[in-house]
Amino acid sequence: MPGAGTLHVVATPIGNLGDLSPRALEVLRAVDAICAEDTRHTRRLLAHFGIERPLLAVHEHNEGDIASKLVARLLAGESLALVSDAGTPLVSDPGFRFVRAAREAGIKVSPVPGPCAFVAALSVAGLASDRFVFEGFLPAKASARRERLASLAGESRTLVFYESSHRIEEALADCVAAFGSERPGVLARELTKLFETVLDGTLGEIRSAVEADENQRKGEFVLLVQGAGEDEDAKVAEGRRLYARLCEYLKPSQAAKLAAELSGAPRKALYGGDVQDQPPE
The missing domain is CATH 3.30.950.10 (Tetrapyrrole methylase, C-terminal domain)
Incomplete structure (x- = not known):
């Protein structure tokens, strides 16, 4: 959209600060403001690299309400960066509502890739x-x-x-x-x-x-x-699934017996594999 700014989604280190990329540093120094999950945490990161930018809190409790205000700033020509506490934003972290709102408004959303745990x-x-x-x-x-x-x-x-x-x-x-x-x-x-x-x-x-x-x-x-291999007994997998559900309502021995009957799996294979945890015959 002509005249609009860009929302940069910036990955930050998950531990080692040396993993912050040169491009991420460049973007964080250049944007008008940085949207952070925890401004205190991000302020320490920025201080380490000598970056002074306004910080805006964007977290799971306020994202729905603040997204429209941030989109308005982007439409007015500002460029913003979105970071999480660590790693790549939106991966088990807040931010997708803001990103979706920006995209729906026709704003360019640009990834700055980097660490992901x-x-x-x-x-x-x-x-x-x-x-x-x-x-x-x-x-x-x-x-x-x-x-x-x-x-x-x-x-x-x-x-x-x-x-x-x-x-x-x-x-x-x-x-x-x-x-x-x-x-x-x-x-x-x-x-x-x-x-x-x-x-x-x-x-x-x-x-x-x-x-x-x-x-x-x-x-x-x-x-x-590791995923279940081709040689994994499908009956055992189904039996364990049934056993876990049935244990919410039945004693372990009853749940194992019924799950084995329904799945065709050996009864002893259904409870975790630890001998001490096996339900009684």
């Missing part, structure tokens, strides 16, 4: 990356989280999740229950930061490593799970 994790995981499913954060509520995981038990593509430090143990336990303890996975923690670690092995092994080391329960996580 799940892409970084996928690049070092050693799991198939030609086809994958990014699921973002799993539901915080245990029942909803288990239902989501159960629905993915038969997914053949590599699964990618974000998880927080206060739920990582529960999420790993639920992954073991949904996919089995022998399913390969990778847990990437604090990527590009000082205490970066990447654990690989089976889900059971990763779960045990996290339970045994308090340090492995701190920070920000990307959890990757």
Whole structure:
């Protein structure tokens, strides 16, 4: 649109400040204002690089209300940058309503690519990356989280999740229950930061490593799970999905029996793969 400004969607470091690209620096220095998820966090980033630009708070609680005002500024000829607290904006972060409103108004929206935590994790995981499913954060509520995981038990593509430090143990336990303890996975923690670690092995092994080391329960996580292979028993995947749902209403032993009957899967294969967790015969 003639006379209108540009909305630049700018990726910022997920940890190491050296990952901010020269182009991102150039854009952040040149725009009229920077729209940030947390202005305090972004102000520290800008101060590190000696950038002084007005900051506007755009987060999940005000995005719907402020988007039209920001679009008006863009239509008036201002150029704005949109950043999140870390990584690529809109990837499990707010911003899509603002971007959609700008595009609907005919404003140019230009990406300034850079760091993204799940892409970084996928690049070092050693799991198939030609086809994958990014699921973002799993539901915080245990029942909803288990239902989501159960629905993915038969997914053949590599699964990618974000998880927080206060739920990582529960999420790993639920992954073991949904996919089995022998399913390969990778847990990437604090990527590009000082205490970066990447654990690989089976889900059971990763779960045990996290339970045994308090340090492995701190920070920000990307959890990757190998997809169900062609040799994966479809009956087992369906049985685990049914078992997870039935456990909300029945005792584990009853749920396992009914899920096995409905799916044709072996009863012992339906509950997580941990011997101590198997429902009684």
